[in-house]
Amino acid sequence: MIHDLSTAQLPGEEYHVCIVGSGPAGAILASELLGSNLRVAVLESGLHKITPRGDALRETESSGLWVKPWSRERVLGGASTTWAGLSSPLDDADLAPRAHLGGIDWPLPSAELSELWEQAAERHRFPGSAHFGAEGFARLRRKGDFHPGWCELEEKVFLAPVEPQNFGTECRQVWESTETTLLLDATVTQLNWDQDLQRVGSVSAMDRKGNTHKIRARVFVLACGGIENPRLLLASPGPDGVALGNGHDQVGRCFMNHPKSYAGEIQFRNPIRSAPYFFGCIDGGFAGYAGLRLPTKRQADEGLMNSYVRLEPLFPWTDNPGIEALVTLVKQANGIMRLFRKSRADEVVELRDYSETGDDSEVQNTRRGFGGWLALLFTVLRHLPGVLHYLVYRLSRKPAPIRGARIRAFMEMEPRPENRVVLSDKLDLNGQRLPHISHNVSPLDRKSILAVYSALEREVQELDLGTLEGGLTDSDPWPINQDASHHMGTTRMGRDPASSVTDPTLLVRGSGNVYAAGASVFPTSGCANPTYTIAALSIRLARHLEAQFAESNENRP
Ligand SMILES: Cc1cc2nc3c(=O)[nH]c(=O)nc-3n(C[C@H](O)[C@H](O)[C@H](O)COP(=O)(O)OP(=O)(O)OC[C@H]3O[C@@H](n4cnc5c(N)ncnc54)[C@H](O)[C@@H]3O)c2cc1C
Numbered sequence: 001m002i003h004d005l006s007t008a009q010l011p012g013e014e015y016h017v018c019i020v021g022s023g024p025a026g027a028i029l030a031s032e033l034l035g036s037n038l039r040v041a042v043l044e045s046g047l048h049k050i051t052p053r054g055d056a057l058r059e060t061e062s063s064g065l066w067v068k069p070w071s072r073e074r075v076l077g078g079a080s081t082t083w084a085g086l087s088s089p090l091d092d093a094d095l096a097p098r099a100h101l102g103g104i105d106w107p108l109p110s111a112e113l114s115e116l117w118e119q120a121a122e123r124h125r126f127p128g129s130a131h132f133g134a135e136g137f138a139r140l141r142r143k144g145d146f147h148p149g150w151c152e153l154e155e156k157v158f159l160a161p162v163e164p165q166n167f168g169t170e171c172r173q174v175w176e177s178t179e180t181t182l183l184l185d186a187t188v189t190q191l192n193w194d195q196d197l198q199r200v201g202s203v204s205a206m207d208r209k210g211n212t213h214k215i216r217a218r219v220f221v222l223a224c225g226g227i228e229n230p231r232l233l234l235a236s237p238g239p240d241g242v243a244l245g246n247g248h249d250q251v252g253r254c255f256m257n258h259p260k261s262y263a264g265e266i267q268f269r270n271p272i273r274s275a276p277y278f279f280g281c282i283d284g285g286f287a288g289y290a291g292l293r294l295p296t297k298r299q300a301d302e303g304l305m306n307s308y309v310r311l312e313p314l315f316p317w318t319d320n321p322g323i324e325a326l327v328t329l330v331k332q333a334n335g336i337m338r339l340f341r342k343s344r345a346d347e348v349v350e351l352r353d354y355s356e357t358g359d360d361s362e363v364q365n366t367r368r369g370f371g372g373w374l375a376l377l378f379t380v381l382r383h384l385p386g387v388l389h390y391l392v393y394r395l396s397r398k399p400a401p402i403r404g405a406r407i408r409a410f411m412e413m414e415p416r417p418e419n420r421v422v423l424s425d426k427l428d429l430n431g432q433r434l435p436h437i438s439h440n441v442s443p444l445d446r447k448s449i450l451a452v453y454s455a456l457e458r459e460v461q462e463l464d465l466g467t468l469e470g471g472l473t474d475s476d477p478w479p480i481n482q483d484a485s486h487h488m489g490t491t492r493m494g495r496d497p498a499s500s501v502t503d504p505t506l507l508v509r510g511s512g513n514v515y516a517a518g519a520s521v522f523p524t525s526g527c528a529n530p531t532y533t534i535a536a537l538s539i540r541l542a543r544h545l546e547a548q549f550a551e552s553n554e555n556r557p
Helices: 024-033 052-056 110-124 137-142 172-176 228-234 296-302 321-332 334-343 370-382 384-395 443-462 531-551
Strands: 002-004 014-020 040-043 061-064 154-161 180-184 187-194 199-206 212-222 260-272 281-283 286-293 308-314 402-410 420-427 433-439 466-469 514-516
Touching: 014 024, 024 040, 024 110, 024 172, 024 531, 040 212, 110 531, 137 154, 137 281, 137 286, 172 180, 187 212, 187 228, 212 228, 212 531, 228 420, 228 433, 260 308, 260 443, 286 443, 308 443, 321 334, 321 370, 321 384, 370 384, 402 443, 443 466
Parallel strands: 002 180, 014 040, 014 212, 040 180, 061 433, 212 514
Antiparallel strands: 154 286, 187 199, 199 212, 260 402, 260 466, 281 286, 286 308, 308 402, 420 433
16 A cells, blocks of 8 residues: 555554665565565655655765765665666675685575575566576677687676666555555654664654654664665664664775776777677667676685676767767657567667666756756757767667777775765755765775776787777776765674674664665675665565564564
């Protein structure tokens, strides 16, 4: 059942589970709890659609790398309403203890995670292991005329459903079910510690009229994203007056992102006509590409992070603003996209412009009214020759000559306590302290991606592919500096209470009944996009909560 908090007649009941946030973490958890006989409430700050109020509540302060406003969405479905949908499993080495990170590891076996990814694929439209395997996307390596036999580098596949899951709409059945109470316009401002119960008894949620409501539950799950999860804990005093879960001053620390940007390009000796596996394509319902990273052993031997690069083909029309404007307009008209995909359903459809990936583009995430859309149309018309050139190759099956490839880098950041979320003194429109995020790349982060570039440069020479121009150097200003919208690590899970906020079951330490879901619990991030693993962990948390309630005669964990 869906309610608006400001008008809802709530019976004042105590829910079994109260989930804060309806992005992938919260939505998948709620979906997995359906049929469990548990009364579940989902409190979502946004509405069905984006609103100026929701946009204002995205505000942050940041120092170091800038956190962009469109890296998060205050709306039903959270950032899955705008995400690109790319997934890849973490590598085994990401989960195992890494000596150069002080032995930090993931407190769950990789086999368990593999099983959970498979379930995420079966039930929530993520790609499964078969898609990532040799007969899945990797079979496209044989297609086209670019088949480098790397000596030092290793390939890693990233895949997205052609229509990425929007968990706001994807989970409609869950929201409408009588077992779930979805409260929209419910911005949780605090978790309230109950001295008698010795656990959190309720949360305070504010509606757009400024009224505060208390929602009671036996268990609370924070699923508000990697910035809001620690923000809420920091704003909520626990039994001793210290913020919940912050007994060891760990809440908000070890913030990680996947800083990304361009540096350098390869000019090919001979133009390439087709390389769908490396340059990106749609195949069998998934869009994907292969990135390049250093093998695990090399990373371990040299004490490096797991960063990677992607080769982005350069066409004669690349960087034409008219093309991105056209792509943005066409994406609005979902019908046209579907028609195009349907007409090419049995083919491998190769990327013809990077804007087609929608990868975090500012243009594609700008809010615009009628005037804005008109301006896009004018941009298309102003750059018409380039747009037409693109369209000829986009709509025909003619291979486009690719003379070069831009190198797009994605960095893994080491988890460092000084990269952190704290509460600012500035207030948001609800009178709550804004989150302040400080994060920057470390010398080790830089050294790791520089090692990938050095390896790529040697490969380009030795395989006589052409020349690598304007590569990456260890100098300032550091160019790989864009927020990837992957906010991780701020309530990290671990076995050691002194260095983690959540235990291996994702219970916030010292809270008794508050769990965290989402990438805030990642101890390290690898180079994979986080949501696949967020989904896996939400499935695992659902099974844990069900077991906990089942164990107790009184239905109490
Ligand atoms: C443009 C873009 C492209 C991306 N591309 C990819 C990609 O290709 N692959 C990938 O894996 N990831 C991608 N991401 C990241 C991905 O969207 C996130 O990892 C994912 O959405 C995180 O899920 P979540 O549920 O933890 O948080 P969110 O999606 O951020 O959802 C949090 C929810 O909590 C709500 N909320 C916040 N605070 C409160 C509060 N106080 N009270 C009540 N509700 C609250 C929000 O309104 C929101 O609905 C992308 C993100 C963006 C923005």
